[in-house]
Amino acid sequence: MATGKDTSQLYEEFVKGIWKENPVFVIVLGMCPTLAVTNSAINGVAMAAATMFVLVGSSLLISLLRNWIPNQVRISAYIVVIATFVTVVDFSLEAIAPKVHRELGAFIALIVVNCIIMGRAEAFAAKNTPMRSLLDALGMGLGFTLALLLMGSVREILGNGSLFGINLLGPHFESWVIMILPPGGFIMLGVWLLVFAAFKERKQKKRLEAERRAA
Amino acid sequence: MSESSATSVHEAPPVKSWVLVFTLTLLGLISGLCIVGAFQLTLPTITSNKAKALRAAVFEVVPGAKQMQPMVWDGSALAAAAKDVVGSTIYASYDSAGVFMGYAIPAEGPGFQDNIRLIYGYLPGTKRIVGMKVLESRETPGLGDKIYKDDKFVGEFRDLAVEPQVVVVKGHGADPNQVDAITGATISSKSVVKIVNAGNESWLPRLPAPGQEPPPPGKGGL
Numbered sequence: 001m002a003t004g005k006d007t008s009q010l011y012e013e014f015v016k017g018i019w020k021e022n023p024v025f026v027i028v029l030g031m032c033p034t035l036a037v038t039n040s041a042i043n044g045v046a047m048a049a050a051t052m053f054v055l056v057g058s059s060l061l062i063s064l065l066r067n068w069i070p071n072q073v074r075i076s077a078y079i080v081v082i083a084t085f086v087t088v089v090d091f092s093l094e095a096i097a098p099k100v101h102r103e104l105g106a107f108i109a110l111i112v113v114n115c116i117i118m119g120r121a122e123a124f125a126a127k128n129t130p131m132r133s134l135l136d137a138l139g140m141g142l143g144f145t146l147a148l149l150l151m152g153s154v155r156e157i158l159g160n161g162s163l164f165g166i167n168l169l170g171p172h173f174e175s176w177v178i179m180i181l182p183p184g185g186f187i188m189l190g191v192w193l194l195v196f197a198a199f200k201e202r203k204q205k206k207r208l209e210a211e212r213r214a215a
Numbered sequence: 216m217s218e219s220s221a222t223s224v225h226e227a228p229p230v231k232s233w234v235l236v237f238t239l240t241l242l243g244l245i246s247g248l249c250i251v252g253a254f255q256l257t258l259p260t261i262t263s264n265k266a267k268a269l270r271a272a273v274f275e276v277v278p279g280a281k282q283m284q285p286m287v288w289d290g291s292a293l294a295a296a297a298k299d300v301v302g303s304t305i306y307a308s309y310d311s312a313g314v315f316m317g318y319a320i321p322a323e324g325p326g327f328q329d330n331i332r333l334i335y336g337y338l339p340g341t342k343r344i345v346g347m348k349v350l351e352s353r354e355t356p357g358l359g360d361k362i363y364k365d366d367k368f369v370g371e372f373r374d375l376a377v378e379p380q381v382v383v384v385k386g387h388g389a390d391p392n393q394v395d396a397i398t399g400a401t402i403s404s405k406s407v408v409k410i411v412n413a414g415n416e417s418w419l420p421r422l423p424a425p426g427q428e429p430p431p432p433g434k435g436g437l
Binding site: 040068069071072073076081084087088094095096159160177 | 230234235238239242243245246249250253254256257260261264265268351353355357358399
């Protein structure tokens with residue numbers, strides 16, 4: 001009985017980041033990469049994968065160290081842990097996938113200041129067990145990946161007529177160049193926020209209605 | 216015991232200063248070791264990746280080339296690269312039999328957003344550019360990045376006269392020294408041509424006279 005409850009709690013820890021508490025579309029964190037590197041689907045996914053690796057690694061480590069790190073120096077300690085992970089990712093990516101590394105450029109280094117990572121460290125990993133922190137980070141990372149994929153796909157399709165570099169709309173499609181420029185990022189973000197908010201509202205309405213009927 | 220637990224409800228127990236310093240120092244030390252370790256581990260791969268990419272680029276911009284010989288300009292003369300000579304480098308290219316073909320000339324300059332680094336192949340015999348490859352750029356994705364993604368634009372550099380100099384035209388240029396600008400990326404197109412012209416200006420007068428090219432590597436060369 002108890003283990004069943006635990007499992008469902010752990011599961012909840014994992015899935016909340018993907019949809020209900022999506023870091024980008026619901027909590028609205030990590031806007032810099034969301035706007036800057038989502039001009040194509042592949043860039044978005046590569047950025048999200050790098051971020052997810054740092055997020056999972058640092059959440060797990062910070063959770064393991066949470067009882068050893070004094071409260072007064074915790075922020076500096078988190079930054080050191082996160083910066084180390086990012087530097088290692090930067091080197092590894094340059095060695096393993098130089099092409100992706102070149103595309104993402106300076107944005108890899110900027111993962112250090114991604115507020116999703118710092119936010120999860122401070123709000124979750126510092127107070128929870130390694131297992132729960134790991135699941136939370138994985139869920140949030142997947143949520144971030146989903147968000148960047150959604151942003152990048154639509155922007156690439158409208159702005160370039162292609163998806164993952166494969167031409168979809170043929171040579172006669174007049175691309176909406178603005179979609180791959182910075183303003184397109186803001187427009188797309190607004191549209192997706194609207195979609196997520198509409199989903200949320202509909203769900204809430206349904207719940208209220210069900211409650212009323214039950215009453 | 217009960218007293219200390221009572222205070223901890225309201226505020227964290229005092230931590231000695233040296234503990235704070237020690238924690239951060241230890242973390243910094245471990246972090247430093249991790250970073251240096253990762254750097255040392257990846258350095259050989261990164262270096263060999265770069266060398267491989269350079270080789271591939273040289274052979275791409277001088278079609279048919281199979282061997283290359285770096286040549287360094289030391290300020291007064293162009294000679295096959297030696298260990299203690301530093302300076303800007305171009306790459307003499309040879310076919311598989313070791314017959315000289317042309318030069319691959321790296322050049323860089325400002326683009327629309329950041330410096331563009333490229334390499335182009337030049338045949339002194341015909342005074343033509345025969346290939347161009349962008350090595351590094353941060354041009355706008357979908358627009359400026361067509362300087363290397365658009366086959367038509369890149370194709371303009373497969374047979375391009377350099378005299379009197381390369382010019383950018385809108386629409387269709389018919390002359391052998393004309394490059395058609397990319398629609399929506401005129402600045403990036405102009406930047407590429409400007410970089411190529413600057414490269415020609417500084418390198419073409421330095422090239423050895425025809426017939427006096429250095430021998431291919433392994434045959435009296437490096």
